[in-house]
Amino acid sequence: MRRFALVLMTLWLALSAAPLRASLVVLSYHDVRDDVAPKGDPDPYAVSTANFAMHLDWLRAHGYVPVSVQQVLDARAGLQPLPGRAVLLTFDDGLRSAYTHVFPLLKAYGWPALVAPVTGWMEMGADRRVAYGARDFGRDDFLTWAQLREMRDSGLVEIASHSHDLHRGVPGNPFGNLLPAATTRLWDGGGYESDAAWRQRIHADLATSRDLILRHTGAAPRVMVWPYAAYSHEANAIAGGLGMPLSFDLEGRAQEADLGLQGEARVEQHALASLARLLMHDNPDVRDLAGELRRDLALDGVRALQIDLDHVHDADPEQQARNLDTLVQRVRDVRPSHVFLQAFADPDGDGAADALYFPNRHLPVRADLFNRVAWQLRTRAGVRVYAWMPVLGYVLPDARLQRELRIAAADPADIPRLDPGDARTQALVSDLYEDLARNAAFDGLLFHDDAYLRDDELPGYGGGDPRRRTAGLVDFTLALKAAAERWRPKLATARNLFARPVLEPASEAWFAQDLDAFLAAYDHTALMAMPALEGTDDPGRWLRALVETVARHPDGLARTLFELQTVDWRSGRRVPPPVLLAQVRALQAAGVRHLGWYPDDFIGDHPPLPAARAAMSARRFPYAEGAE
Incomplete structure (x- = not known):
């Protein structure tokens, strides 16, 4: 069976009367294009438009119910349970295909989704390039603010922060290894960044991203999607303080989290916990998706x-x-x-x-x-x-x-x-x-x-x-x-x-x-x-x-x-x-x-x-x- 890297999370929903279980599958996509090779594409995270559409068909045919970020937040607050087999779609990095290829299908199917742009990439000049997979991406490869605002105004798309400038590696030790910017203490050649300096750097970055999204779309982000799935409880606390109480990573398949909050300790615990996602990798078709969702991880x-x-x-x-x-x-x-x-x-x-x-x-x-x-x-x-x-x-x-x-x-x-x-x-x-x-x-x-x-x-x-x-x-x-x-x-x-x-x-x-x-x-x-x-x-x-x-x-x-x-x-x-x-x-x-x-x-x-x-x-x- 062909496999791709997925991360599956089963979420437990506890209500004040009779505790119920509800599963939430969060799918993480990046680029969606027409010309993706069936297997072995130079961009391993690209998914073909045809396969993406078939994912939607298969999920709906097999009882999965699309949910919005608001429904997840309501469930986490203990206000309303999620439906059985809930599924949330997410799209990282703010690539132009989220508007040109994904958004028309979301409207056709009536599926809500979460789009998480790197605001620094949306703000870059015409002469700048970003190393992205098999080639360098320029300004035209990313969403415009007008496109992002149109998706948000449709009522189907929630806008999250994917940071302003944390989607990169930074020097993380005396040997020069580049590690995720969100969690790494910078090594400057003579010592490590202090905790206070790290907090200030992360806070400034997330605040910049939040403010840009608010200015251009009319709504501040409520969700933080961590680049490379790199985060900490301290980082989530910073995001929460900036109005983003919900966050996502890519790790922790089969992790359990309670969406029904009960008591201050439970609220604090979940304010610091990111939810896992399934990373779409190597252009999975419906057989790949079905096989992975049904695979018994205990084996x-x-x-x-x-x-x-x-x-x-x-x-x-x-x-x-x-x-x-x-x-x-x-x-x-x-x-x-x-x-x-x-x-x-x-x-x-x-x-x-x-x-x-x-x-x-x-x-x-x-x-x-x-x-x-x-x-x-x-x-x-x-x-x-x-x-x-x-x-x-x-x-x-x-x-x-x-x-x-x-x-x-x-x-x-x-x-x-x-x-x-x-x-x-x-x-x-x-x-x-x-x-x-x-x-x-x-x-x-x-x-x-x-x-x-x-x-x-x-x-x-x-x-x-x-x-x-x-x-x-x-x-x-x-x-x-x-x-x-x-x-x-x-x-x-x-x-x-x-x-x-x-x-x-x-x-x-x-x-x-x-x-x-x-x-x-x-x-x-x-x-x-x-x-x-x-x-x-x-x-x-x-x-x-x-x-x-x-x-x-x-x-x-x-x-x-x-x-x-x-x-x-x-x-x-x-x-x-x-x-x-x-x-x-x-x-x-x-x-x-x-x-x-x-x-x-x-x-x-x-x-x-x-x-x-x-x-x-x-x-x-x-x-x-x-x-x-």
Whole structure:
């Protein structure tokens, strides 16, 4: 089945009497032209006029009901429910085709829509060009204000802001990477833009866009459509303060949001949340559209490589650049769906962060590297990047504070950890997660395997009840996620879980970990399915028992990622590729859907590329070993 990049969002409608469900599908279009190639057009976001018309026919024939922005706002305010299978059409960038090709069809079908122009492009002079896809666009490629006003006056088209000058990349780190202007702290060669300067820049841009739309159409925009789907709760708060309480991104397929507001906390939450959209890509016909809308996302599997950023870092900038290129090429060749990327430095290998790979308030910065590597992996290798971060395992530069906060572990081999029951620990680690999200673009968080508590550690934590200790650590991690989501909304989460609490539930007392608690709290549980780490004599039997146990838990196999080890740390030897492949196949045969391994040695090519493809490719699995 031909696929295109879509982002689907199911919205929950809660009314004051009996809660009802209503689905809202928001379709995101860009250029609509007559001459778009069936597939492989130079502009991957262009849709043919014929296919667009067929979309409207198919949606209406299959029970989808067009809705306006006002209906969405009313539903969000709890005033009027959306109809079943509601659909909203949106058109980004303010291209001339929105008037010449789309608007006549909207009038013919009676469909409302949202048009979001970049006002800076509408205002540019005749001699300016904008790099847009396969060619540069000039003033005549964009809407005129008269055309925009005519569409608005028709009553069918709502005008949104797509910013004035944020639809571009800006220098976002010392290495010169260009990142989305709306969320990036500008790097000027000597330092980063301050939060205050960033807020002033975003406010000025959105105010300019709002004022131009108001002046030329007679109505101020009520909706903000973020370029590149890049936004934050702080950015949405600025837009809301300028009269745009509703915003859209492109991310978060199958996310849930409540359109029926109840109480001030709910109002505040939704004032900061953008709604997701389905991006029309590669000129989808009705078969593509129908297939994607009907596809069961729960069946999608994860293939994850967990990677040490310590192995990219090098004091020699040229060698570091070579290491990064090797990593990106490795990920492109293997083609996993996810990379769990280390965001902290652990050069002594004790499992705790001695320094971090991003600017922050509390720990040394080994190198300002995470942002660069994560961006390269996302844009060049096309994977989702999770920031792999400790929960409690930090070595603070303030030796006195470290002594006060450190857990007195009986076993010196345990990871150095800070007391989660001390408010100073929560505040300090929350600051680090917020700083990470402020300074880097990524898709999710992997909570490190340092989040455990022995039953002889901190006896007062949780009142000595293992379940309460487990719940306390879960709440601790969710607070870290909330801190990060101030700057990176809709982060997915995964958390490492040792195998023993799964196979021996009574050992929760020894770890403060529980599979059911993890399944309820996180998008995925990254179960350490590492037989050599556990010292088992029969790895195959041990893995089968682990799968069978997980399968007995509700959503166990649907939400658990089985993470294998590629190195036997007890002996220091690499796990042979045939052994890894046999484990992967056995796990899949037993019903495991999500797989990963650690470490992926991109420098030493272990596991070797053919085996890595066969085991961890998310795109063309399975491979025959040695296949290209």
